[in-house]
Amino acid sequence: MKTLNLKKYLTLTRMGIIESLQFRIGTFVMIIGNLLYLTLVYFLWKAIFASSGTDRVNGMTFYDTLVYLVLATALYGFMEMYTVWEIGRNIQSGKIVLDLLKPIKYKSYLFWSYSGELLRNFICVFLPTFLVVCIVTHGAVPLGINLLFFIVSVIMGVIISYNIDYIVGTICLFTESIWGINIMRQVIVLLLSGATIPIAFFPEPFKSAVFFLPFQAVYNTPLMILLDPAPSLQTTGRMLALQLIWCLVMTVVSNLFWRVSLRQITVNGG
Amino acid sequence: MERKTIAFYWKIYRRIMIQDIKSKMSYRADFIISTFGMVATNIAGFISFWILFQNFPSVNGWGYYEMLFLYGFSLISITPVQCLFDNNWSLRINVYSGDFIKYCFRPINLFFYYQSEIFDVKGLGQLFFGIGTLIYAWYKLSLPVTLLAVCKTVVFLTTASLIMISMQNAAAATCFWIQNSFFVLDLAFRFKDYAKYPMTIFSPVFRFIFTFLIPIAFIAYYPSLVILRPGEVPLLSWLSPFIGCLFFWLSYKLWMFGAMNYSGTGS
Numbered sequence: 400m401k402t403l404n405l406k407k408y409l410t411l412t413r414m415g416i417i418e419s420l421q422f423r424i425g426t427f428v429m430i431i432g433n434l435l436y437l438t439l440v441y442f443l444w445k446a447i448f449a450s451s452g453t454d455r456v457n458g459m460t461f462y463d464t465l466v467y468l469v470l471a472t473a474l475y476g477f478m479e480m481y482t483v484w485e486i487g488r489n490i491q492s493g494k495i496v497l498d499l500l501k502p503i504k505y506k507s508y509l510f511w512s513y514s515g516e517l518l519r520n521f522i523c524v525f526l527p528t529f530l531v532v533c534i535v536t537h538g539a540v541p542l543g544i545n546l547l548f549f550i551v552s553v554i555m556g557v558i559i560s561y562n563i564d565y566i567v568g569t570i571c572l573f574t575e576s577i578w579g580i581n582i583m584r585q586v587i588v589l590l591l592s593g594a595t596i597p598i599a600f601f602p603e604p605f606k607s608a609v610f611f612l613p614f615q616a617v618y619n620t621p622l623m624i625l626l627d628p629a630p631s632l633q634t635t636g637r638m639l640a641l642q643l644i645w646c647l648v649m650t651v652v653s654n655l656f657w658r659v660s661l662r663q664i665t666v667n668g669g
Numbered sequence: 670m671e672r673k674t675i676a677f678y679w680k681i682y683r684r685i686m687i688q689d690i691k692s693k694m695s696y697r698a699d700f701i702i703s704t705f706g707m708v709a710t711n712i713a714g715f716i717s718f719w720i721l722f723q724n725f726p727s728v729n730g731w732g733y734y735e736m737l738f739l740y741g742f743s744l745i746s747i748t749p750v751q752c753l754f755d756n757n758w759s760l761r762i763n764v765y766s767g768d769f770i771k772y773c774f775r776p777i778n779l780f781f782y783y784q785s786e787i788f789d790v791k792g793l794g795q796l797f798f799g800i801g802t803l804i805y806a807w808y809k810l811s812l813p814v815t816l817l818a819v820c821k822t823v824v825f826l827t828t829a830s831l832i833m834i835s836m837q838n839a840a841a842a843t844c845f846w847i848q849n850s851f852f853v854l855d856l857a858f859r860f861k862d863y864a865k866y867p868m869t870i871f872s873p874v875f876r877f878i879f880t881f882l883i884p885i886a887f888i889a890y891y892p893s894l895v896i897l898r899p900g901e902v903p904l905l906s907w908l909s910p911f912i913g914c915l916f917f918w919l920s921y922k923l924w925m926f927g928a929m930n931y932s933g934t935g936s
Contacts, residue, residue, distance in 0.1 A: 424847060424849070424852070428852035428853055428856055429852055431856065432852070432855070432856040432859060435856075435859075435860075436859065436862075438875065439862070439863050439866075442870050442871045442872065442875065443728075443866060443870060445870070446728050446729040446869075446870035447721070447725050447728050449729070450725065450726075450727050450728055450729055450730070451724075451725050451726075456724055456725070457724065574698050574699065574702055576696070576698060576699035576702045576703060578699075578703055578706065579699065579702035579703035579704070579705060579706030579707075579791075580702060580706065581706075582706040582707070582709070582710055583705065583706045583709045583710075586709055586710050586713035586714075587709070587713065589713075590713045590716060590717055595717045596717050596720050596721060600720055600721070600723075600724050601720055602720065602723045605720075
């Protein structure tokens, strides 16, 4: 029975890949958009470091900051799943009733339907960016055992990010509002995860506070593990452990919240 | 056919707007949450701005309050596109489903009627936030408060807002040819983030692109130079009102050209 289970999920992945390949123009425009965004990041931080007078600010050089932000953008481009929109739309249109009746948990159904897109984004967005960064900066990204830890960390990041999305999507059951909630989630995650400005730059009370939130485990932790010039098993292990704790906590919370909220659901027609 | 006057259009606009606001108010929770979302976006933008300047005293000769001025200016000048032209986001859906044909049968300007249908109230939060930021920066920079300066600001803000509007119009109009214009619209919308930085940080090639090809330098940088650094105003700053109008006219023509070639879906 085990193989049959896996097949069910992989079929959804395959469907997602086929579906996402339909929108080639979309992918193309998305890549251009990301490139333009990266030019802004490049020039902005170059100007900032040029006028600061020192090479190193908060222990980060211009190149460190740039590599961090480029990879954070690439990670964001690959992990952003638009699941909140999907949940919200399904609630508004009533389609969610059909999905709830499927012989698969809604949460896994949604995740695996998006996994195809996730895979495509990994190959089309993250991998090329990563290779370019590796080649251009030759040496800024240490290549070694940390790659393995990085992959583990990214997978956990995806899980945490998906659970945050799922909690936010569940809130839509109550509010039937999508745009406002989603935009709030997006700005909070982008700011507090270090994707806009590296967390190392945050002023003190703020910086410590951010480390008690799950958001930094989405982008900051994988990047710290990847870019650490002198990694020690102890620090890496501690970061991964913290991420694992967040994974478990967020999964439990989102499952519980969903179960409680489902009693609340009202579907118009459908 | 007699030409309709501006008063006539204003009357129609007001009626449609009131209906739209009424229908929005019936989803009160959504309205309140969306307004919160808008405010949260602005606060987050401000926080990242603030964090940046906690670490660095200035960027390329631009101090904190000058950058804040640019930031406030760009926030205000992108408000009209948020409030008045939000229906551009639904254009692709209307075109795809065939609903767009209903707009073609009204005896008023097609573009006007389409855009007037939605008035996005939540953009007003951004407007107030922007005005607050601008006034604060103005005060801290101890710029002179004269009638002329205020008039200049209003004129340059109004024309600067046309740039963002025209970019959204042009981006939305692509759906007449490529069906799914969401990504183009989203891309054009993200350009607003570039507007709040001084153009001097870019290399000459990009400065050229952002001035003449994708005119985002006119959203905040060139117009605010007139107020911020009256000693060294480049010619482009004085030209910015005309450039705003020109781009708006071009985007309107493109939009109408697409709409006129629209053949419906047959339903």
